[in-house]
Amino acid sequence: RKEVEQDPGPFNVPEGATVAFNCTYSNSASQSFFWYRQDCRKEPKLLMSVYSSGNEDGRFTAQLNRASQYISLLIRDSKLSDSATYLCVVDAYSGAGSYQLTFGKGTKLSVIP
Amino acid sequence: EPEVTQTPSHQVTQMGQEVILRCVPISNHLYFYWYRQILGQKVEFLVSFYNNEISEKSEIFDDQFSVERPDGSNFTLKIRSTKLEDSAMYFCASSETGSDTEAFFGQGTRLTVV
Numbered sequence: 001r002k003e004v005e006q007d008p009g010p011f012n013v014p015e016g017a018t019v020a021f022n023c024t025y026s027n028s029a030s031q032s033f034f035w036y037r038q039d040c041r042k043e044p045k046l047l048m049s050v051y052s053s054g055n056e057d058g059r060f061t062a063q064l065n066r067a068s069q070y071i072s073l074l075i076r077d078s079k080l081s082d083s084a085t086y087l088c089v090v091d092a093y094s095g096a097g098s099y100q101l102t103f104g105k106g107t108k109l110s111v112i113p
Numbered sequence: 114e115p116e117v118t119q120t121p122s123h124q125v126t127q128m129g130q131e132v133i134l135r136c137v138p139i140s141n142h143l144y145f146y147w148y149r150q151i152l153g154q155k156v157e158f159l160v161s162f163y164n165n166e167i168s169e170k171s172e173i174f175d176d177q178f179s180v181e182r183p184d185g186s187n188f189t190l191k192i193r194s195t196k197l198e199d200s201a202m203y204f205c206a207s208s209e210t211g212s213d214t215e216a217f218f219g220q221g222t223r224l225t226v227v
Binding site: 099100104 | 144146155157158163171202204208211215217219220221
């Protein structure tokens with residue numbers, strides 16, 4: 001069974017704080033990795049893809065460790081608008097033509113004024 | 114910005130009834146998906162669709178479910194004989210290529226089976 005595990009939180013942090021989320025995945029054949037953001041009762045929206053070399057987008061930095069099957073997301077200088085659930089998402093690669101995504105349960109972040 | 118649109122936003126149905134959830138994927142996308150999210154739980158894959166046929170489906174997607182692309186723009190999920198446990202948010206998604214590119218999600222249809 002292909003799983004994605006995340007710390008459910010909630011993480012309650014003050015504005016301006018740095019917060020880190022971790023995720024592990026079980027399918028060693030997975031090839032694509034993402035962080036999605038989901039606001040309450042809304043659809044998931046892509047925050048960023050995650051590459052082996054690590055990548056940064058403004059205040060957000062994502063890292064991937066294929067050997068450990070571990071993904072991280074770092075948010076610097078947290079804003080109130082960052083409050084959401086952060087979903088670790090991995091492709092459930094099971095052979096050519098596999099297109100499904102496997103979602104973690106998400107980590108809830110609340111940024112407090 | 115192009116978006117995936119879903120209708121209706123909320124559907125209430127009686128147990129045993131059939132429902133059809135509708136989606137209009139982004140126009141130049143080739144891959145279409147249905148996911149569901151039971152309240153408080155994770156997003157779960159149901160089915161992917163490419164080139165007018167199902168390319169993958171999960172164990173959730175049993176004979177009760179079917180998908181169709183009736184014309185060039187719509188993509189539908191039909192649930193026959195709904196059960197209470199089918200109550201969930203159903204998300205349609207589309208992507209330009211396969212799972213190595215961003216999947217854009219619609220705003221979802223909240224299905225409540227009573």
